[in-house]
Amino acid sequence: MSEKFDVIVVGAGPAGTACAYTCAKNGLKVLQIERGEYPGSKNVMGGVLYRKQTEEIIPEFWKEAPLERPIIEQRFWMMDKESTVSFGYKGLEWGVEPYNNFTVLRAHFDQWFAKKGVEEGVLLINETVVTECIVEDGKVIGVRTDRPDGEIFADVVVLADGVNSLLAKQLGFHNELKPDQVALTAMEVINLPKDKINDRFNLQENQGCTIEIFGDSTKGNLGTAFIYTNKESINIGVGTTLSSMIKAKMKPYELLDYLKNHPMVAPLLAGGESTEYLAHLIPEGGFRAVPKVAGNGVVVIGDAAQLVNAIHREGSNMAMASGKMAAEAVIHAKERNDYSETSLNSYREALYASSIMKDLEKYKDAAHLFESSPQYFKEYVPMMNQAMSKFFTVDGTPKKEKQKQIIKGFTSERGTFGVMKDLYRAWKAVK
Amino acid sequence: MSTKTIEEKQYLIRFKANTKSHLTVLDHDICSTNCPDKLCTLFCPGEVYKWEGARMQVGYEGCHECGSCRIGCPHENIKWEYPLGGHGIVFRLA
Numbered sequence: 308m309s310e311k312f313d314v315i316v317v318g319a320g321p322a323g324t325a326c327a328y329t330c331a332k333n334g335l336k337v338l339q340i341e342r343g344e345y346p347g348s349k350n351v352m353g354g355v356l357y358r359k360q361t362e363e364i365i366p367e368f369w370k371e372a373p374l375e376r377p378i379i380e381q382r383f384w385m386m387d388k389e390s391t392v393s394f395g396y397k398g399l400e401w402g403v404e405p406y407n408n409f410t411v412l413r414a415h416f417d418q419w420f421a422k423k424g425v426e427e428g429v430l431l432i433n434e435t436v437v438t439e440c441i442v443e444d445g446k447v448i449g450v451r452t453d454r455p456d457g458e459i460f461a462d463v464v465v466l467a468d469g470v471n472s473l474l475a476k477q478l479g480f481h482n483e484l485k486p487d488q489v490a491l492t493a494m495e496v497i498n499l500p501k502d503k504i505n506d507r508f509n510l511q512e513n514q515g516c517t518i519e520i521f522g523d524s525t526k527g528n529l530g531t532a533f534i535y536t537n538k539e540s541i542n543i544g545v546g547t548t549l550s551s552m553i554k555a556k557m558k559p560y561e562l563l564d565y566l567k568n569h570p571m572v573a574p575l576l577a578g579g580e581s582t583e584y585l586a587h588l589i590p591e592g593g594f595r596a597v598p599k600v601a602g603n604g605v606v607v608i609g610d611a612a613q614l615v616n617a618i619h620r621e622g623s624n625m626a627m628a629s630g631k632m633a634a635e636a637v638i639h640a641k642e643r644n645d646y647s648e649t650s651l652n653s654y655r656e657a658l659y660a661s662s663i664m665k666d667l668e669k670y671k672d673a674a675h676l677f678e679s680s681p682q683y684f685k686e687y688v689p690m691m692n693q694a695m696s697k698f699f700t701v702d703g704t705p706k707k708e709k710q711k712q713i714i715k716g717f718t719s720e721r722g723t724f725g726v727m728k729d730l731y732r733a734w735k736a737v738k
Numbered sequence: 739m740s741t742k743t744i745e746e747k748q749y750l751i752r753f754k755a756n757t758k759s760h761l762t763v764l765d766h767d768i769c770s771t772n773c774p775d776k777l778c779t780l781f782c783p784g785e786v787y788k789w790e791g792a793r794m795q796v797g798y799e800g801c802h803e804c805g806s807c808r809i810g811c812p813h814e815n816i817k818w819e820y821p822l823g824g825h826g827i828v829f830r831l832a
Contacts, residue, residue, distance in 0.1 A: 342820055344754070348828045349803060412831045434824025453823050471805040473820075484809050491806050493783050495747070496831045497740060542832055549810050552781045559783040560744045567740060581740050583831045584747035586783030586802040588809075 312338045312430075312461040314637055315450055317437045317474060319346035321623045322609025323467030324420045325364050325630030326637075331427040333638050338459060339421070339429050340452065342436045347417030350469075351587035353494065354535040354542045355517060356411045357624035364627060365423060373419050375410040375537035376515025377402050380508075384520040384571070387692035391520075391571045402514050410515050410535045410542070412496070439477055440464055440605065446646075447478070447604035462646045463637050464605045467630065470588045472598075472611035480607060481598035486550035487678050488592030490530060490617065493559040494544025495567075497579035501539050507575050508536055519620065520545075522688030524566050528555050529677050529684060532566050533620070534575065541579065543567060546589065548678060559586060591617040594671035600658060601651040606633045614663055618670050618737065625663045632657040673736040682721065682729060690717055744785045748800050755799040756825040761786065761807065762796075762817040769794045769815070778807045778816070802827055 316327040319341035327339040343349040355378065361368050369377075379402040382395035401407040425431050441449040441458060449460035466474045470489065475481055508516040515536045524532035530547030545559075545566045552559060566572055590596065590613040597614070600607045608614075609626035616625065636654035640646050658664055677683055694713040698706075717726050741747045763769060769776065770792060778787040784800040787807065803826055808818035820826070 342823050344824050344828050348830075349826075351829060351832060354832060414829050414831050436820045436823045471808075471818075483814075484805075486810050489805075489809060491781065491783065491804065494832065495741065540831075549781065549806055553777050553810055556775075556777075556780055558744075558780055558785075560747055560785075564742065576740060579740055581747070581750060583829065584741065584750050585829055585832055586804050586806075588804050588806060 312336050312459070313641060314338070314463050314465060315340065315459060315461040316465040316467055317450065318467035318469060318609075318611070319421045319431065320350050320417060320467060320469065320609060320626065321420065322611070322626035322630040323465065324417070324424050325627040326465050326467060326608060326634045327429045328364060328424040328427055329631050329634035330637055331424060331429045333634070335638065335641065337424075337429045338461065339424065339431045340435050340437055340450070341421070341431065341433045343433065345418055345433055346421035346431070347414035350413045350417055351494070351585045352411075352413045352623060353492070353533045353544055353620065354410045354412070354537070355408050355620060355623075356416065357408045357621065358406045360624040360627040362405065364631060369404075369406060369409070373411070373415040375412060376513060377406045378408050378410060378515045378517050379510075380514075380516040382516065382518040384518060384522075384524075385688045385691050386520050386522040386524055386569070386571055387689045388523055389570060390692045390696060392691050392695050410517070410537050412537060437468070437474060440474055442478070445603055447602065462604065463640065463651070465633055465637070466605065466607045466611050467609050468611050470590045470610040472607065475598055475607050475611055478602060478605065480600075480602065484590075484592070486553060487548050487674075488590065488596050488613075489549050490546040490589040490591045491549045491552050491559055491586070492544050492546025492589055493563045493584070493586045494542055495563065495581050495585075496537075496540050496542055496583040497576055498540045498582050499576070499579045503578070504536050504539070504541065510536065520566075520572075522684060523569065525551075525562065525684065526555065526557070526565070527681070527685035527688070528552070528557070529681070534572070540582065541576065543572075543576065548591065549588070550678065560584075589617065589622070590615050591674055593617070593674050594664070594667040597664070597667065601636075601648055601655045603648045604646050606636065606651055606654050608633045614667070616666050616670065618673060619666070621666075628661065628663055629658060632661065670737060676732055676736045680729070680732070683733065686720060687729070690720065748784060752828040752830060753799055754825050754828055756822045758822075759796060759798040760819045760821040760826070761798045761801060763794050764815050764817055766793055768813050773813060778811055781810055782807055
């Protein structure tokens with residue numbers, strides 16, 4: 308294959324396909340390279356796809372995309388060993404157009420999305436690994452693949468090669484990731500009849516629910532667990548930073564089984580049948596971990612650019628938005644016939660001016676705070692549970708006395724000053 | 739049935755194994771003499787790494803291609819590549 312393309316996109320996840328689709332729709336000659344058997348075969352996500360950023364690429368996608376359920380309820384559990392403090396929001400407005408978000412099975416969704424790109428003229432090649440970028444005079448001019456005579460050239464190479472992004476590392480855009488910058492997550496898809504799901508989660512036809520679980524779901528380590536409803540299955544997963552997993556010497560699949568058997572969780576899954584087990588890394592380094600995203604003849608998007616907001620479990624939406632912004636920069640670069648870093652920096656500028664980087668910046672200290680201060684997950688979640696138990700157990704103690712005891716319970720563990728400091732630091736990290 | 743063991747979990751997945759490993763322990767002596775914890779045998783979600791008394795066995799056929807071993811090996815002793823195009827794990831659902 309010696310012909311030259313306008314753009315080569317490495318990877319067929321949400322970022323790569325959003326970029327390839329937008330470029331092709333604007334008349335560019337696009338080659339998209341996927342290492343898996345089909346798009347989605349290497350991709351893993353808990354399962355929440357956001358409407359807003361998807362719609363900006365494919366209007367009214369919900370009318371044809373393979374979606375599971377629109378989410379009408381988001382629950383949050385602060386879970387202890389035999390109790391949970393919960394809060395959440397359920398709103399029927401999320402169950403009708405234009406919706407807020409959906410559960411999806413990525414192997415299904417990614418294939419559909421990539422097909423939309425192909426319909427716009429993207430040349431998609433599966434089962435091909437890009438082994439390195441071809442660099443000449445400080446400029447990326449193409450890619451080398453693991454196929455015989457597998458050198459292909461383009462004006463711009465888009466790196467959408469996922470969390471590990473060996474290609475961005477090859478270019479020196481980022482150093483090797485550190486164990487506290489990634490979350491190792493293991494999940495299972497568990498089949499359950501539709502009626503059971505609707506009954507157990509208090510849902511009606513075509514309504515979905517998500518539960519994010521903190522505290523004992525990770526045995527108090529920095530991380531979260533999730534339970535998402537699909538049409539006729541449930542995705543359940545749990546992850547912690549790799550550094551926490553290592554420090555606690557936990558096995559991810561044993562943590563997953565601990566969660567599945569937890570008395571607060573087990574009744575939701577009873578009678579279900581496991582149908583797939585998946586593990587993946589999530590880039591959670593946040594704002595400071597975002598690498599260089601534009602160079603001469605190259606841009607980096609999606610997980611490869613570490614664009615995940617762990618606090619709000621947003622990632623696929625940022626991937627798509629970054630893919631679209633990168634495509635717009637490439638289209639402008641072609642108009643100017645200038646593919647230099649200066650020219651492609653319009654992508655970087657758009658990215659940093661967008662809500663993606665604003666949100667990441669908002670939480671830039673959160674990951675570090677929670678990593679270095681294990682008391683938030685290990686101590687405060689059980690304390691909250693004890694406080695609620697005490698407050699709502701009717702045992703003849705006056706409420707005022709109960710409040711006193713609760714506050715004493717908090718301060719005796721960490722000291723009045725310690726509690727004040729923890730509260731202040733947490734507020735500062737997420738404000 | 740919901741799975742109870744890692745063997746049952748791994749059995750659910752489709753793998754199209756290559757004949758050649760994409761994971762390489764660079765220096766086996768480091769594992770045996772310098773690494774008492776053998777952390778990769780714990781955190782690897784596919785239980786790819788197994789300590790067989792004297793040597794680290796690498797069951798690359800069951801690899802999820804997550805990258806944890808490359809990042810988590812305290813001695814940077816694992817060379818990590820992608821399997822040949824079209825090979826390795828094939829997720830069907832999520």
